[in-house]
Amino acid sequence: MKNLGILLSGRGSNFEAIAHNLLSGSIPARIAVVVSNRQDAAGLDRARALGIEARCLPSKGKDREAYDRELVATLQSFGVDIVCLAGFMRVLSSTFIRAFPTRILNIHPALLPAFPGLEAQKQALDYGVKFTGCTVHLVDEGVDTGPIIGQAVVPVLDGDTVESLSARILKEEHRIYSEAVRLVVEERIRVEGRRVRVTS
Ligand code: GRF
Secondary structure (H helix, E strand, O other): OEEEEEEEOOOOHHHHHHHHHHHOOOOOEEEEEEEEOOOOOHHHHHHHHOOOOEEEOOOOOOOHHHHHHHHHHHHHHOOOOEEEEOOOOOOOOHHHHHHOOOOEEEEEOOOOOOOOOOOHHHHHHHHOOOEEEEEEEEOOOOOOOOOEEEEEEEEOOOOOOHHHHHHHHHHHHHHHHHHHHHHHHOOOEEEEOOEEEEOO
16 A cells, blocks of 8 residues: 655645545555645645644745755655645755655646646636646656646636636646556556656
């Protein structure tokens, strides 16, 4: 049984979607701990409501390396094998990345490499694309640059606002993130350069 560690900074709906899929037994893993860098993250309450261990490690004012070492130590103390970033609003240092090689996943609300970074849904609307979507990828030292595990395409409709588009994308995020977690848990992904191959 693999142990997942979830890192989040806010609402935690992606965490919750993964948690429901794990609790329903459709992914052979457990969430060992949820860690937030923000005390006020709603995701911490959502975790506690599900009976999942939830910790706050405040990052404010801390040196990146020192913070990441603290984070690694916490995750390792819970026996975490796979790390899922679920709205974690920090860039991880190489110290962190090296501690969990090819076992850190992130979800981004755009079709990477388009619209990396913050406010991806607004970036897509402002650009005027007709389709956008979401991407689950392995995390490397860049911002939203790691090898892609899965993507889903979402149309941009004429009347869309950032809110309506974000909601349409979020539904797909919840679906593809759990799918990607399953592939990693079942050790079915092989990374060849930038390409991620799925084995059966
Ligand atoms: C999602 O849109 C995700 O793609 C992005 O941050 C948001 C987190 O939402 N990385 P939630 O906290 O999972 O509800």
